Amino acid sequence: MISLSMPQAVSHNLNRARSLLKRDDTLRALDAMIAGIDAFHPDTMPGKLRFEIEVLIMECVQELNRQPQVRALFEKLARSPKASVPYQPGKEVKLQGVLHLVLKALKEDAADRVRNAEEERAKRRDHLLQKGTEYLKAGDAPRGKAALRVLAEEFGTEKDILLRVSELFLEHKLQFEAAEMLEQAVEEFPRDARAYGMAAQCLMDLREFEKAEGIYLSAMKNFGKHPRTMLNLAKLYLQWNKKDKAYEAALEAYNKDNSLTEAKEIVDKFS
Numbered sequence: 001m002i003s004l005s006m007p008q009a010v011s012h013n014l015n016r017a018r019s020l021l022k023r024d025d026t027l028r029a030l031d032a033m034i035a036g037i038d039a040f041h042p043d044t045m046p047g048k049l050r051f052e053i054e055v056l057i058m059e060c061v062q063e064l065n066r067q068p069q070v071r072a073l074f075e076k077l078a079r080s081p082k083a084s085v086p087y088q089p090g091k092e093v094k095l096q097g098v099l100h101l102v103l104k105a106l107k108e109d110a111a112d113r114v115r116n117a118e119e120e121r122a123k124r125r126d127h128l129l130q131k132g133t134e135y136l137k138a139g140d141a142p143r144g145k146a147a148l149r150v151l152a153e154e155f156g157t158e159k160d161i162l163l164r165v166s167e168l169f170l171e172h173k174l175q176f177e178a179a180e181m182l183e184q185a186v187e188e189f190p191r192d193a194r195a196y197g198m199a200a201q202c203l204m205d206l207r208e209f210e211k212a213e214g215i216y217l218s219a220m221k222n223f224g225k226h227p228r229t230m231l232n233l234a235k236l237y238l239q240w241n242k243k244d245k246a247y248e249a250a251l252e253a254y255n256k257d258n259s260l261t262e263a264k265e266i267v268d269k270f271s
Contacts, residue, residue, distance in 0.1 A: 007039055007040075009035070009036070009039035010036050010039045010040050010053055011036075012036075013032045013033070013035040013036030013039065014032070014033065014036035014037075014053070014056045014057065014060055015056070016029075016032045016036075017029045017030075017032035017033040017036060017060050018056075018059060018060050018063060020032060021060065021063040021064060021067065022063065024067065024068070024069075026064070026067045026069045026070065026106060027103065027106060027107065027110070029060075029064070030064070030099055030102065030103040030106070031103070033057075033060050033064070033099055034096055034099050034100065034103070036057075036060075037057065037092050037095065037096045037099070038096065040053055040057075040092055042054075042090070042092070051089075054089040054090075057087060057089075057092065057095070058087055058089070061085055061087040061095070064085055064102075065084040065085055069106055069109075070084075070085070070102065070106075073102065073105055073106060073109065077105070085098055085099070085102060086098070124154070125151065125154070125155050125158075125161075128147050128148070128150055128151035128154070128155075129148075129151055129164070131143075131147045132144050132145075132147035132148035132151060132165075132168065133168060135147060136148075136168060136171075136172045141172070141174065144168075144172070145169075145174065145177055148165045148168060148169070148177075151165060152165050152181060152184065156184060156188060157188060159189065159192075162181050162182070162184055162185035162188060162189075162195070163181075163182075163185055163194060163195060163198070165181050166178045166181040166182045166185065166195075166198060166202075169181060170198075170202070175202060175205055175206055176206060178202050179199065179202040179203050179206055179208065179211075182195055182198050182199035182202055183199055183203075183211070183215075185199070186199050186215060186218065190218070190222055191222065193219070193223060196215055196216070196218070196219040197219075197232070199212075199215045200212045200215040200216055200219075200232065200236070203215065204236055204239060209236060209239065209240040212236055213233070213236060213237075213240075216229060216232060216233045216236065220233075225252065225256070226256075227253045227254075227256040227257035227260055227263070228253070228257075228260070230249050230250070230252050230253035230256065230263075231249070231250065231253040231260055231262060231263045233249045234246045234247075234249035234250035234253060234263065234266050235262075235266075237249060238266065243270055244270075246266055246270065247266065247267060247270040247271075250262075250263040250264075250266035250267050251263075251267050254267055
């Protein structure tokens with residue numbers, strides 16, 4: 001049983017390290033081990049307490065040596081499955097130096113893995129975009145749509161991907177598919193104003209007036225009732241044959257900005 005007189009910084013960090021190691025949280029465990037050993041001053045402690053702390057350090061080191069990341073690191077660097085972090089009681093300063101080196105190597109390895117994963121992800125994204133574009137240009141709409149839909153599914157949370165896919169669909173007269181992507185872009189990036197106008201226009205071209213109205217109302221909710229948005233909404237209502245609503249939206253647009261002659265024309269038409 002660990003003595004209650006064990007210094008709090010030592011006890012807290014080493015026990016935390018042991019707990020983190022059992023959860024395979026190796027990097028944070030190493031930080032805790034280093035902090036615990038840093039707070040350990042054996043020359044100022046009675047022998048029994050020093051022994052208890054050394055046992056706790058040994059338990060942490062043994063658990064560390066069982067970590068898959070640490071095993072893989074030593075096999076890579078030392079090319080030996082038997083290599084491990086050494087610990088000899090009384091040599092805590094040496095151990096701390098080794099732990100620092102292991103932590104640095106693991107962080108560099110983790111950064112390399114993240115970088116490699118990002119590079120592979122970028123290659124995958126670019127490949128799907130290229131193939132989708134090539135298929136559409138070659139007149140193979142089914143394959144083009146399939147590739148671009150996979151692109152949107154896998155990378156749609158990245159800025160501009162949905163807009164780029166939408167633009168490609170519009171460029172090749174695929175209005176329905178473009179509208180689908182633009183609606184998704186509005187939902188995914190509600191603070192990106194670019195998607196709203198494109199989505200509303202595309203839906204109007206498809207005569208999906210109710211959906212287009214919803215897009216404009218969402219835009220006003222997020223960005224305010226700008227005169228140009230109100231004018232576009234009035235044009236939508238005109239196309240939808242909702243004359244009263246067209247008049248109200250145009251009047252509000254013109255009252256906010258009397259340079260909008262199109263709004264004035266709609267107001268005059270229904271006055």
